[in-house]
Amino acid sequence: MRNRIFSAFIVLFLSILIILPLSITFLLSVVPAWSEAIPNEFGLIWWKEILKPIFVKAISNTFIVAGLSSICIVVYGVMGSYLFSYYDFSGKDFLFSMILSPTYVSCTVVSLGLIVAYVPLRNTLWMMILGNFVIVSPFVMKYVHSSMSKISKDLVEASYSLGSSKVNTFIKIILPLSKHGILAGIILSIGMCMSALSIMLMLYNAKWITIPIYIYLENTTGTLGIAGVFSTILIIVTLLTVYLVDYVS
């Protein structure tokens, strides 16, 4: 009995530890003024504030960068997964490991590499998209490849034997049968690209400030209300993403 109470206490403590920062973030967005650590009043003043053009621009930038990045990432993830699932060539395993390697390396390190390697793209929208692409595509590739490689080779062979070309087989057999993995990849990509901070901090330019960068900048200037609103939006997007990925896959 004593052990059970102790276990329950530990679980409760850890849960509070995790949920507390998220709850406070939300609280920041609905408290216009604080006295010490106590909210003076509640209101949606910060939420109204983000309707100003500068903030709307940050939101639209986030969707544009995440959207464009996700299109590239998903197309590459699907084509790459098809290649690694259905073709044999020397060095295939090594190449696949190399492609997945950014998942094990710090985003900051990858960003530094990008800045040095692609000097002409520095401070452009394309560099931000490239950054997302390098960091997020391995995760999407993992999802899609896992789904695609589970399709029986016999199904593909049967399709060929019935007269279906490689392109037709890809469209009519492989894509529909790996749709769960691809959908999960799309959702994951959008979620990760929207909330990417560390890589965007290294690669952004003033024209293309996104929500995570704004949160960081607002936080450094002490304007926590706006940061709270943006954080809440990102938390909702992330939670929705996780839920949708689980649901779809």
Add this chain to the structure above:
Amino acid sequence: MQDSESGVKVVNLSKSFGSDEIIKNLNFQVKRGEFMTLLGPSGCGKTTTLRLILGSIPPDEGRIYFGDEDVTDIPCHRRNAGIVYQNYALFPHMTVYKNIAFGLEIRDVPDIGIKVRDIMAKMNILGLECRYPNQLSGGQQQRVALARTLVVEPRVLLLDEPLSNVDAKLRYELRSEIKDLQKSMGITTLYVTHDQEEALIISDRIAIMESGEIIEVGSPGDLYFNSEKEYTRDFLGIVEKRLENLENFRKSAR
């Protein structure tokens, strides 16, 4: 290499995967309209031979002919060789009707609906049009797989242990149906199995395979009663041993 009597001809065929030589200089011929079986133990290269003929993997050496035509360099989807697998390989996201119509739709032939229903009637699966593969029994799935392959009238029918996953009673039924359909349609057929009894019953001729090579080719009767090869006698002798065991069991049960 021209031979109008030939349905399928394999000449000096070899295939290796890495350092493993799976098929070693294989030579055999299936006559037009004949039902031939590749019989051998698991891992002897039967299925690889079938996949080489299907065109899903390229040979390292050798040529493959369908009739007079050299198809070695023709891609799988243009060879018109139909295959039926042990695991049925039905497209799980398509209904029975769509599965059977798949090859016809690619060929863009007229009267697809009539052709699909005709073959479904022949295979005794009418009424299952709207079902998905996971809503069918093993026997029904195998009938659909056969219907899907036969409806496009392939030049060569390849059967990769198609009866391994069905029960004994159904196996007996399907065996007769496959043989009857093959005869009535006159399709050159290459059947792969490791089951000696099945090969002896269903085949016009049998090629005994071992370690990527053909040991002997002959009619079931010739191989069973008159083979001079020790491997063939040992391999087919298992049927006799099975019959002996069955007889002994019957005696002990009395």
